[in-house]
Amino acid sequence: MRIGIDYGGTKIEAAALSEDGEVLHRRRIPTPDKYDLALTTLRDLVAAVEAEVGRRGTVGIGTPGSLTPGTGLIRNANSACLNGQPFQRDLEAALGREVRLANDANCFALSEAVDGAAAGKASVFGLIVGTGCGAGYVLDGKVVGGAHGLAGEVGHMPLPDPGPDELPAPACWCGLRGCLENWVSGTGFQRAFKAATGRDLDPPAIVAAARDGDAAAQEALRRYRDRLARGLSVVANLMDPDVIVLGGGMSNVGQIYEGLAEAVQARTFSGAWAGTVVPARWGDSSGVRGAALLWDPEEIPAPS
Structure with a gap:
């Protein structure tokens, strides 16, 4: 199972995708305005999705702004509390697993390239x-x-x-x-x-x-x-x-x-x-789908 998260300026959406791209569960919550709260909110969101589906999944996240090469710090995000923060590193620590992260527009393009309009x-x-x-x-x-x-x-x-x-x-x-x-x-x-x-x-x-x-x-x-x-x-x-x-x-x-x-x-x-x-093809859902698709099926760890 692949979990995608679309981190928007006003809302965060998470979706769990099956191996064939079917949405198993979807959940939306308001976007917090403080960095520490963002990390705990995402941790709890992933836990809630996994509890609902009954399976552990990989996690990909589409973010506003982008990672600064060399430092891994977020830049140019309209969610200002993320800017200057090692978001991927801290989120991996909060979740206790590897996280794939990409700009939300890159996630949009990936979703439409894999099984969307392109x-x-x-x-x-x-x-x-x-x-x-x-x-x-x-x-x-x-x-x-x-x-x-x-x-x-x-x-x-x-x-x-x-x-x-x-x-x-x-x-x-x-x-x-x-x-x-x-x-x-x-x-x-x-x-x-x-x-x-x-x-x-x-x-x-x-x-x-x-x-x-x-x-x-x-x-x-x-x-x-x-x-x-x-x-x-x-x-x-x-x-x-x-x-x-x-x-x-x-x-x-x-x-x-x-x-x-x-x-x-x-x-x-x-x-x-x-x-x-x-x-x-996928409209507003492209971002969350693309975030999940940052993990290729063959890269998904076997259930422990």
Whole structure:
């Protein structure tokens, strides 16, 4: 049995998966705001899941932020109490076993590559376009983290080929300017719509207005798709994925897929990229499933 944990900013979700990927038990709890409490909460959560299923499992966890190579300290997590902490080491001590840990976007990509929307494909890029913009890359069924844990993090590269209406580049929380996250996240979509129209609507309201024939909202969706295509064309040129899988709130907006793959292809070298851009199969469950899948079946220890 494999237990996956998705450590979110407001909730923690745990799921136990059988050998064939069936969810045996699922549980959600609020995210604590103190580090010591986070460790004991996760310890008790794993114990509760194992008690419910009646089996001991491996544990994989998808975290906000990422591990700093060399030190193992968490960085860039929106759950601020994790930052600067040796989270994996301390969690292994609390649970008394090895724990696999990866960025939540990497877990998303892994889930969709193994048995999700990109199942059977060798090269898979996953992009979460929700409140923020996280990404992960999977090659031949393995997460590619890179030398510094930055592989695939296109959310904090500049929006390619900005036009006059996209300059000066907006400041990003990360300290850079013009980051793709500021344009293709749900938050960025809302910000850009307000800047263009003076109307402060959340993404669902903008999408609803577009469906009702609001010209400004329709133009906002067209501009969103164009900006997303520009960002994904860099992914296509650098990584050449078979499939790009989108997750997060904006991935549920069907209009953004209309002509999206073709727009990406048009911006790639020689127009040779012929991949697809698709919504996630597992939706919000991809993170917890991917965390569990950090353990390959052959790596799971035999019951003691």
